[in-house]
Amino acid sequence: MDILVVGGGIGGLTLALHLKASGLSCRIHVSEAVSEFKPLGVGINMLPHAMRELSQLGLATALRKVGVEPREFAYFTHHGQFILSEPCGLNAGYDWPHFSIHRGDLHKVLYDAFVERIGPSSLTFGERCIGFEQDGGSVSAQFVDGNGRSLPSRRADILIACDGIHSAVRKQLYPLEGEPVFHGINMWRGVTRAKPFLTGASITRIGGLFTTGKLLFYPIRNNIDGDGNQLINWVVEFFSDKYEPADWSRLGDVNEVLAHFESWRFDWFDPPTIMRNADFVLTYPMVDRDPIAQWTFDRVTxxxxxxxxxxxxxxxGGAQSILDAAALTRHLVKAASPLEALRAYEAERLAPTRAIVLQNRTAPPDLIIDTVEQRANKQKFDRLEDVISREELMAISQNYQQVAGWDRASLKAKTV
Ligand SMILES: Cc1cc2nc3c(=O)[nH]c(=O)nc-3n(C[C@H](O)[C@H](O)[C@H](O)COP(=O)(O)OP(=O)(O)OC[C@H]3O[C@@H](n4cnc5c(N)ncnc54)[C@H](O)[C@@H]3O)c2cc1C
Structure with a gap:
């Protein structure tokens, strides 16, 4: 069977590695639009549900070398008052670790494994898919190079579109869908070299997006200079109407929002200084797309x-693409035909990911902080227990984990 993977990002490379590891008799080709992979982006988290799959691919050791294994999720109000610390990864009793990692480092680990296990000739750079055609027997994809010149098309038995948020394949399937949906929230993201804070491995959320604006900090590389400094990833989420189309590499200016956070300085951490000292700042609108009812169209998914x-x-974002890749491979191995596998993959994965898209809009994990800020009227409190009980905080957290599929109980019980 010939499998054409369009897009060599996190999902596309993981899919290729799973297909190879499964022993399925197939030829894999990945067509990637960019002319080379660069260490783009900033931080990304690989939680135990994703690490379960990446560990099965034998990648945990390589990821541990380049990432940071966080010990806790820590939540604070915008006054710097402590709300909750929850252990994470192995520290929380999971069977799989959790890594906070530079997206470029994660992508490199995947690409190095691809080159070693599948071979560099199975991935073509500079091949941007612009559409496809299919008939009863095969699917054919059309491509252009970086200058928009036509390239030879590629024919395969199935085509898996892993071409990201601006997917050309999805555009052909849903021509009226338009641009990703913007709801008036922007993000500024950066990395800063700094000494460890809190445990030295804390994923730290400060303030709630809906009440005060939100900050997120976590280390993604340890001891980067022999002097104990870490690379700290940070994100600002803030309501602002300015809209620029989603581009993961767009440079931004944190001064647009810094004034709002100037007073958020605490005896345990100094967020404005960290943000001001960034190596670089990227800006990205908080966008998604409304869930669709169908991903699989005969030989294309x-x-x-x-x-x-x-x-x-x-x-x-990254984790669900990794779970998709594992599920699709499983169905391709066991289904009677590739077309049946693509349908079974959609049947398994569409509903859970739809739920996460919707949950991430309204009730992400930092709902914990928004709830406290709301109840305390954004004022300092004397005793947290007068505002909210630990049980209620844990219930909010558990609810998110269950929707996202990384609560410990269901992950332990998972058999496939
Ligand atoms: C450059 C970049 C930087 C990112 N930085 C971050 C980050 O810092 N933090 C974070 O949380 N997430 C980041 N993301 C997004 C994150 O990788 C994805 O949300 C998530 O991993 C899902 O993976 P994916 O494989 O579906 O999509 P992606 O990882 O976005 O991969 C899509 C791939 O398809 C390629 N492609 C696009 N269109 C075509 C086409 N028409 N033909 C062929 N190939 C095509 C792209 O070049 C890319 O390699 C970034 C994505 C990119 C592309």
Whole structure:
């Protein structure tokens, strides 16, 4: 069987690695639009549900070398008052670790494994898919190079579109869909070299988006200079109407929002200084797309952001593409035909990812902070227990974990 994977991002490369590991008799080709992979982006979290799959691919050791294993999720109000610390990864009793990692480092680990296990000639750079045609027997995809010149088309038995949030394949299937949906929230993201804070491995959320604006900080590389400094990833989420089309590499200016956070300085951490000292700042609108009812169209299906672009919150954008890749491979191995496998994959994955898209819009993990800020009228409190009980905080957290599929109980019980 010939499998054409369009897009060599996190989902496309993981799919190729799963297909290879499964022993399925197939030829895999990945067509990637960019002319080379660069260490683009900033931080991303690989939680135990994603690490379960990446560990099965034997990648945990390589990821541990380049990432940081966080010990806790820590939640604070915008006054810097402590709300909750929840252990994470192995520290929380999961069977799989959790890594906070530079997206470029994660992508490199996947690409190095691809080159070693499948071979560099199975991925072509500079091949941007612009459409496809299919008939009873095969699917054929059309491509252009970086200058828009036509390239030879590629024919395969199935085509898996892993071409991200601006998927050309999805555009052909849903021509009237338009641009990703913007709801008036922007993100500024950066990395800063700084000394460890809190445990040195804390995923730290400060303030709630809906009440005060939100900050997120976590280390993604340890001891980067022999002097104990870490690379700290940070994100500002803030309501602002300015809309620029989603581009993961767009440079931004944190001064647009810094004044709002100037007073958020605490005896345990100084967010404005961290943001001001960034190596670089990227800006990205908080966009997603409304869930669709169908990903699979005969020999073609969508995977990852092409299928279910979601707000990059709660460690799910990358993770869900990895779960898609594992599920699709499983169905290709056991189904009577590739077309049946693509349908079974959609049947398994569409509903859970739809739920996460919707949950990430309204009730991401930082709902914990918004709830406290709301009840305390954004004022300092004397005793947290007068505002909210630990049980209620844990219930909000558990609810998100269950929707996202990384609560410990269901992950332990998972058999496939
Ligand atoms: C450059 C870049 C930087 C990112 N940085 C971050 C980050 O810092 N933090 C974070 O949480 N998420 C980041 N993301 C998004 C994150 O990788 C995805 O949300 C998530 O991993 C889902 O993976 P995916 O494979 O579906 O999509 P992606 O990882 O976005 O991969 C899509 C791939 O398809 C390729 N492609 C696009 N169109 C075509 C086409 N027509 N033909 C062929 N190939 C095509 C792209 O070049 C890319 O390699 C970034 C994505 C990109 C592309």
């Amino acid at each position: 969508l995977l990852g952001d092409a299928a279910h672009p979601m707000y990059p919150r709660g460690g799910n």
